[in-house]
Amino acid sequence: MRVPSLAACLLSPLSAQATEISIGVMHQPPYMDEETRSGMFIDIIAEVLQAAGHRAKPVFLPARRGVATFEDKQIDGLLFYVGDKGQGSCRTEMYGDYQxxxxxxxxxxxxxxxxxxxxxxxxxxxxxxxxxxxxxxxxxxxxxxxxxxxxxxxxxxxxxxxxxxxxxxxxxxxxxxxxxxxxxxxxxxxxxxxxxxxPVFQTAWVGAQFWKPEHCQDFDRGLAAIKANGRYEAIRKKYAEALGEGR
Incomplete structure (x- = not known):
């Protein structure tokens, strides 16, 4: 099942000044879909970084390889917080949730x-x-x-x-x-x-992780911006409706 996404245009270059930020992700529809290069989390991340003047570059990797690649500083960030596996990195505000x-x-x-x-x-x-x-x-x-x-x-x-x-x-x-x-x-x-x-388990909220503190700060600023302008809820609603969530 595919969900139409704005991620394709959001992942394209914004301007000569836009900074490309590479982020480790894994194939996990409907949150992250390698085939369509979209998904709830990817769409949110793309708009968050765009709002902060950056351009997202998702790098699809298996979970463990993604963590190792982040530890080796071959990518700028991960969509998930991995704690002590990224000593010296920073964590963003929570942007998404699992149920x-x-x-x-x-x-x-x-x-x-x-x-x-x-x-x-x-x-x-x-x-x-x-x-x-x-x-x-x-x-x-x-x-x-x-x-x-x-x-x-x-x-x-x-x-x-x-x-x-x-x-x-x-x-x-x-x-x-x-x-x-x-x-x-x-x-x-x-x-x-x-x-x-x-729902006998609690909702599991997730935040991103980056090596550079300024990337975490920009992420949080972008997240606040798309929550304020309604884009954050619009993305979540799009996927909820496509999935029939809550029916």
Whole structure:
């Protein structure tokens, strides 16, 4: 599923004075799409830097390689904060969010209020989910021991299992799930199935990271500018509507 984007024109040169800033990103639709070179996060970043007089240059890399490339100072920044892996770098204000959720078919009528409700269910999660959540949600890790089955796999495969009724509960970001489900269900019998999200996890806000303090300052200034002029909410609304988010 593609979403029309302004990123293409925003990523083109603004003027001879515009500074190009290279930013490490990874393929993760609908936030970052390597094929279209757009996505919610990329569109926001492009407009933020344009508002600050810069030009964004997204560099698509696998997650770990992106971090290593940033550490080696081969790129100016990352769309994600990696803490002590970038000693001496600076962090921007939060510009976007993930919505980690438990997801199930609405017709299953699961009354999921906590991780304990995973008991006896077939649970599928994105690769590395247990390791990722363990420091913040130890109860989640404990609850998985009571699940009827637990597996971590590619998000596309987990989504297909859910669409086919072979997985009870999925653990992933809500928007990534909607994008994947829509892309997989085009023209088949599962297109009309409705899913419910259970936000037992907290919203995960993300900020960018740069080596130069002036880049962080300019980023924050640009972010404030597009929030003030309405472009920030317009981008988020565009993707929410395309995904059917909140319906």
């Amino acid at each position: 980690p959720s438990l997801i199930a078919l609405r017709k299953s009528a699961y009354a999921i209020k906590s991780f304990d409700d995973l008991t006896g269910r077939r649970v599928g999660a994105f690769l590395g989910a247990k390791e990722y959540f363990a420091p913040f949600y130890p109860d989640y890790v404990v609850a998985l021991t009571k699940a009827a089955d637990y597996r971590e796999d590619d998000i596309v495969r987990i989504t297909k299992l859910m669409l086919n009724g072979r997985m009870d509960i999925g653990v992933m970001d809500w928007r990534i799930f909607l994008w994947t489900a829509k892309a997989d269900s085009q023209g088949n019998q599962y297109a009309m199935q409705e899913f419910e999200k259970y």
